[in-house]
Amino acid sequence: MVISSDSEPVAIAGIGISKRFGHVQALTNASVTVHPGEVVALLGDNGAGKSTFVKILLGIYSADSGQVVVNDDEVELASIQDAQRRGVEAVHQDLALAPDLSVVDNFFLGHEVIRRGPLGHLGILARKSMRGDAAQALRSLAIELPSLEVPVRELSGGQRQAIAIARAVMWARSVVLLDEPTAALGARQSEIVCQLMRTVASKGLGVLVISHDLPRILQVADSVSILWRGNTVRTAPAADLTVPDIVATMVGYKGNVA
Amino acid sequence: MTVANEPRTGSQDRSEDSASGDALGSEAVLPARGPVRRLFSGTPVYIFLFDVLLVAGFTILSPNHVFWSWGNEEAVMGNASEAFLLAAGATVMLAAGAFDLSLGANVILSSVAGGILLEHMTNQTTLDASAAGCLLAVLVCVATGGTVGFVNGFLITKLRVNSLIATLGTTGICTGLAFLFVHGADITGLPTNLQEDFGLNYIEYVPPPTFIALVILLWFWVVLRFSRYGMRTLAIGSNRASAERAGVFVGRHIHTLMILGGLMAGLAGFFDIARLGTTDTTGHTLDSLAALTAVVVGGTPLHGGRANMFGTLWGAVLAYVILDGLIVMGLSTFYQEVATGSVLIIAVAIDANRARRRE
Numbered sequence: 001m002v003i004s005s006d007s008e009p010v011a012i013a014g015i016g017i018s019k020r021f022g023h024v025q026a027l028t029n030a031s032v033t034v035h036p037g038e039v040v041a042l043l044g045d046n047g048a049g050k051s052t053f054v055k056i057l058l059g060i061y062s063a064d065s066g067q068v069v070v071n072d073d074e075v076e077l078a079s080i081q082d083a084q085r086r087g088v089e090a091v092h093q094d095l096a097l098a099p100d101l102s103v104v105d106n107f108f109l110g111h112e113v114i115r116r117g118p119l120g121h122l123g124i125l126a127r128k129s130m131r132g133d134a135a136q137a138l139r140s141l142a143i144e145l146p147s148l149e150v151p152v153r154e155l156s157g158g159q160r161q162a163i164a165i166a167r168a169v170m171w172a173r174s175v176v177l178l179d180e181p182t183a184a185l186g187a188r189q190s191e192i193v194c195q196l197m198r199t200v201a202s203k204g205l206g207v208l209v210i211s212h213d214l215p216r217i218l219q220v221a222d223s224v225s226i227l228w229r230g231n232t233v234r235t236a237p238a239a240d241l242t243v244p245d246i247v248a249t250m251v252g253y254k255g256n257v258a
Numbered sequence: 259m260t261v262a263n264e265p266r267t268g269s270q271d272r273s274e275d276s277a278s279g280d281a282l283g284s285e286a287v288l289p290a291r292g293p294v295r296r297l298f299s300g301t302p303v304y305i306f307l308f309d310v311l312l313v314a315g316f317t318i319l320s321p322n323h324v325f326w327s328w329g330n331e332e333a334v335m336g337n338a339s340e341a342f343l344l345a346a347g348a349t350v351m352l353a354a355g356a357f358d359l360s361l362g363a364n365v366i367l368s369s370v371a372g373g374i375l376l377e378h379m380t381n382q383t384t385l386d387a388s389a390a391g392c393l394l395a396v397l398v399c400v401a402t403g404g405t406v407g408f409v410n411g412f413l414i415t416k417l418r419v420n421s422l423i424a425t426l427g428t429t430g431i432c433t434g435l436a437f438l439f440v441h442g443a444d445i446t447g448l449p450t451n452l453q454e455d456f457g458l459n460y461i462e463y464v465p466p467p468t469f470i471a472l473v474i475l476l477w478f479w480v481v482l483r484f485s486r487y488g489m490r491t492l493a494i495g496s497n498r499a500s501a502e503r504a505g506v507f508v509g510r511h512i513h514t515l516m517i518l519g520g521l522m523a524g525l526a527g528f529f530d531i532a533r534l535g536t537t538d539t540t541g542h543t544l545d546s547l548a549a550l551t552a553v554v555v556g557g558t559p560l561h562g563g564r565a566n567m568f569g570t571l572w573g574a575v576l577a578y579v580i581l582d583g584l585i586v587m588g589l590s591t592f593y594q595e596v597a598t599g600s601v602l603i604i605a606v607a608i609d610a611n612r613a614r615r616r617e
Contacts, residue, residue, distance in 0.1 A: 081505045096503040098496035100563035101489070109493050110505030112486040123485040 011206025044227035087173025301557030347522030355562035362545030368527030407520015457532030495562020
């Protein structure tokens with residue numbers, strides 16, 4: 001199944017991905033496609049291969065076989081920087097923020113803006129313009145923070161989550177990958193994160209999200225792909241699926257073939 | 259086959275709601291302190307005040323209040339240049355969570371390399387060396403220091419040896435090599451004009467080495483506070499994995515930091531021979547300890563992520579005030595080693611306590 005014959009544009013796709021770690025076959029012929037403007041949920045039980053799949057799309061691991069497609073081009077991602085250059089950004093489960101750095105600095109880490117003129121040659125940062133852009137990015141996602149200057153360490157879990165998502169959206173040109181974005185959040189904040197995903201997709205970016213929060217993710221996703229023992233065993237529009245259906249597929253009661 | 263639905267209008271509507279007060283991240287947060295307030299608050303100010311208190315104490319207690327005299331100030335200022343350089347380098351490295359215990363041994367090896375060169379370039383009748391010879395000696399010292407830093411960086415980033423262990427190993431190697439090169443005896447009779455014109459000279463009450471060290475320290479503060487390099491350094495110390503995922507080449511960055519620290523040790527090696535007119539192969543064994551103490555006392559946490567260059571400056575001054583105070587009071591300088599060790603342990607204990615409170 002999946003995509004190569006599909007004439008729709010592809011934001012990101014992993015097609016026929018296999019990956020082995022020593023004696024463990026983490027992925028076998030797994031395929032997931034995300035189109036621009038679409039939220040795709042990647043579901044599966046623990047150990048199904050979700051994180052491995054996403055890490056391959058991010059260039060952290062390389063696949064043993066299979067193709068990675070970004071913006072309709074087949075690519076080889078050798079590093080996370082490679083993926084970033086192609087407009088792929090991620091919100092990691094641990095958020096990947098530097099707690100001692102300010103909100104602004106976290107936004108621009110790896111994408112710093114340097115001043116013009118002689119100070120620029122010395123690598124001096126254009127913090128004023130960075131501050132403006134970070135504030136703009138947060139505003140566009142309707143995220144309110146009392147200050148952009150405080151170290152991230154002093155912010156709440158929800159605020160950190162918001163920063164991680166806004167940062168990924170700010171730099172992503174093709175796709176945002178989210179690994180368990182609501183795992184550490186309360187119900188109300190999880191709801192807001194789900195709304196953020198829709199806002200991001202409405203900007204024309206592809207969104208691929210790993211989550212165990214099935215009821216909430218079913219509401220927000222357009223399409224669902226389910227991994228079982230490293231295989232994509234089901235891909236369907238979210239509207240066609242129910243939570244019991246998904247759980248049965250995730251744990252292998254639905255006639256999955258390994 | 260996946261289906262690219264139009265974004266759901268219901269969800270869209272809810273996302274609009276999020277702007278109206280319930281937004282993620284709208285909880286209260288402490289207000290940020292302004293840069294001026296930050297400069298005049300916190301650890302550097304406390305350490306500075308402690309320095310002032312010690313100076314006052316030693317002045318009152320010293321015979322004829324000799325501690326507060328020009329001759330004594332000269333001695334403290336001259337000695338402090340190397341400490342400032344090493345502590346500034348150690349601060350930048352520790353900001354990224356990297357240790358360099360080989361700084362002192364690097365000073366010894368670099369000064370020996372420069373000393374051997376100068377020995378051959380000194381005119382044996384006038385006991386002077388040409389300016390070009392002296393300049394070449396600076397380059398040799400700095401290059402030796404940088405090479406040791408490069409090796410440290412290679413061990414830490416390529417061979418993945420823990421920075422404490424790697425630099426402990428190179429401490430032994432550098433010290434051993436230095437003794438081998440000088441056959442166990444210090445090189446003496448280095449150019450006197452280097453001492454008179456540079457090492458022991460004074461420009462407006464400040465020895466040139468101390469002035470250069472202070473300028474470098476100030477520049478490192480600018481780098482850490484305002485530059486991309488500094489921001490990435492602090493990010494690595496704050497959370498190495500996060501920096502990596504943000505696209506920072508962490509290994510390469512730490513490698514450059516280790517080289518930078520090595521360059522500082524090399525320059526300190528040159529200052530050493532320029533001041534003393536001889537190599538001092540036994541005099542720097544505790545330099546790394548002193549540098550680390552100055553950094554930690556100054557408020558830079560052991561795990562990095564934050565750095566306090568002015569705290570480092572006053573921390574380095576503290577060590578010299580204590581040393582000089584002991585000399586002026588007629589006490590053994592061995593007490594200084596006891597004091598430095600004790601201050602390091604106390605500073606680390608305070609740092610650990612702070613970290614616990616933050617959690």
